[in-house]
Amino acid sequence: MTTPTLKLYELVLANGRSVSPYVWRIRYALAHKGLNFESVPLGFTDIPRAFGGEFKLVPVLEHDGKRMNESWDIAAYLDRAFPDRPALFATPAEFAMARLHDEWFASVLMRPLFGVYALDIHDAARPEDRDYYRRTREQRVKGVTLEAYTAGRETRLPAIRLALAPLRQQLARHPFLGGERPNYCDYVTLGAFHWVASVATVPLLAADDQVLRDWLERGLDLFGGVGRDPRMRALFEP
Amino acid sequence: MTTPTLKLYELVLANGRSVSPYVWRIRYALAHKGLNFESVPLGFTDIPRAFGGEFKLVPVLEHDGKRMNESWDIAAYLDRAFPDRPALFATPAEFAMARLHDEWFASVLMRPLFGVYALDIHDAARPEDRDYYRRTREQRVKGVTLEAYTAGRETRLPAIRLALAPLRQQLARHPFLGGERPNYCDYVTLGAFHWVASVATVPLLAADDQVLRDWLERGLDLFGGVGRDPRMRALFEP
Numbered sequence: 001m002t003t004p005t006l007k008l009y010e011l012v013l014a015n016g017r018s019v020s021p022y023v024w025r026i027r028y029a030l031a032h033k034g035l036n037f038e039s040v041p042l043g044f045t046d047i048p049r050a051f052g053g054e055f056k057l058v059p060v061l062e063h064d065g066k067r068m069n070e071s072w073d074i075a076a077y078l079d080r081a082f083p084d085r086p087a088l089f090a091t092p093a094e095f096a097m098a099r100l101h102d103e104w105f106a107s108v109l110m111r112p113l114f115g116v117y118a119l120d121i122h123d124a125a126r127p128e129d130r131d132y133y134r135r136t137r138e139q140r141v142k143g144v145t146l147e148a149y150t151a152g153r154e155t156r157l158p159a160i161r162l163a164l165a166p167l168r169q170q171l172a173r174h175p176f177l178g179g180e181r182p183n184y185c186d187y188v189t190l191g192a193f194h195w196v197a198s199v200a201t202v203p204l205l206a207a208d209d210q211v212l213r214d215w216l217e218r219g220l221d222l223f224g225g226v227g228r229d230p231r232m233r234a235l236f237e238p
Numbered sequence: 239m240t241t242p243t244l245k246l247y248e249l250v251l252a253n254g255r256s257v258s259p260y261v262w263r264i265r266y267a268l269a270h271k272g273l274n275f276e277s278v279p280l281g282f283t284d285i286p287r288a289f290g291g292e293f294k295l296v297p298v299l300e301h302d303g304k305r306m307n308e309s310w311d312i313a314a315y316l317d318r319a320f321p322d323r324p325a326l327f328a329t330p331a332e333f334a335m336a337r338l339h340d341e342w343f344a345s346v347l348m349r350p351l352f353g354v355y356a357l358d359i360h361d362a363a364r365p366e367d368r369d370y371y372r373r374t375r376e377q378r379v380k381g382v383t384l385e386a387y388t389a390g391r392e393t394r395l396p397a398i399r400l401a402l403a404p405l406r407q408q409l410a411r412h413p414f415l416g417g418e419r420p421n422y423c424d425y426v427t428l429g430a431f432h433w434v435a436s437v438a439t440v441p442l443l444a445a446d447d448q449v450l451r452d453w454l455e456r457g458l459d460l461f462g463g464v465g466r467d468p469r470m471r472a473l474f475e476p
Binding site: 092093094096097098100106107163166167169174176178180181 | 407
């Protein structure tokens with residue numbers, strides 16, 4: 001097989017780690033399809049400048065000189081552009097249903113998770129990105145400081161752990177959220193856990209959350225361990 | 239095509255309407271597959287006696303004399319037993335992902351909905367079922383009376399309407415939750431709305447919830463209008 005020319009523009013922290021949950025989906029999607037790519041690491045303040053204003057968010061994928069963004073559009077594009085590689089979505093319904101899972105996860109978990117880790121992201125960002133991150137994110141939460149926004153965050157963890165119950169229920173029946181084999185539902189969700197793990201100074205999950213722990217281990221082993229990272233330990237209480 | 243011998247045991251109210259959200263899924267599943275069935279209506283107190291103790295919950299499906307329960311098992315069975323009819327699940331991942339949607343919906347919505355409509359169900363049940371319903375359901379909510387459990391329910395509606403946001407997001411992109419065509423994600427969700435509509439004395443949805451209204455209309459039109467019922471108007475504020 002020829003090696004296509006793919007570049008993935010990613011958001012990175014001071015330690016160089018890829019942090020965006022939406023980029024992580026595409027990292028998994030590319031691995032699922034067996035596609036290699038060149039990574040282009042960007043900090044928060046690089047992104048608005050990197051694409052001449054065309055894109056304000058990563059992931060951005062470049063394929064043979066053509067750039068595109070929006071993780072769902074990129075995922076759909078990968079199946080169209082590389083039909084001989086393993087499909088991310090075997091049917092149109094699979095695409096729609098993965099998106100529905102994403103909507104549930106976003107609605108139920110992403111804001112509460114941001115409420116716990118918003119300041120940790122700041123602290124883990126490259127020093128030159130921190131003021132920009134703080135200014136833009138504090139605007140989003142109506143001018144509340146990141147410190148105030150995350151104050152008392154430990155008290156919110158029990159509700160967040162409870163809200164992950166649908167994942168545990170599903171994983172009590174199947175090894176992956178997508179069933180017997182990993183699919184984009186898993187990549188969406190693994191992406192969010194990578195995001196949290198990249199920055200967490202308070203563990204998201206209880207030490208005895210064995211169902212999620214086992215699934216995360218299976219997820220990190222996928223595709224030769226592309227997601228393997230000692231930081232993932234930060235997800236669990238010791 | 240030969241007409242297979244199918245009986246669906248259903249839970250009915252005093253007005254004869256099928257009320258169980260899990261039965262409604264199977265009603266839609268049978269319609270999706272173009273299968274006719276004989277309905278066997280049961281009240282709450284009939285169910286424990288109807289199957290000689292074998293099944294405690296409906297739906298129960300009887301096919302050529304063989305009985306089975308559990309809506310997910312029945313749905314999977316229908317695809318195995320009638321492979322020449324339209325598939326409910328085109329791939330194993332579609333089955334798993336529909337189930338994941340069900341877990342989200344159950345976790346986020348079903349208990350709050352029960353908290354609003356628990357007493358309405360009682361009042362709509364056959365008179366001879368009401369004491370049994372009250373006793374078993376009050377046990378489930380730790381001995382709280384249905385009246386106390388549903389007190390102040392109007393104040394909880396805004397949060398429930400907000401929690402339906404993932405459905406609206408999905409339906410802003412696709413005519414059905416399952417994508418361009420209705421699938422089991424839609425039937426799971428329509429079933430819950432039928433359950434509510436069967437009993438509601440307070441409307442679940444705001445009058446201007448156009449995205450959900452349009453989807454419900456599409457859902458009620460499916461398969462020659464098997465779900466059509468004037469009660470569905472009870473879902474919306476006037």
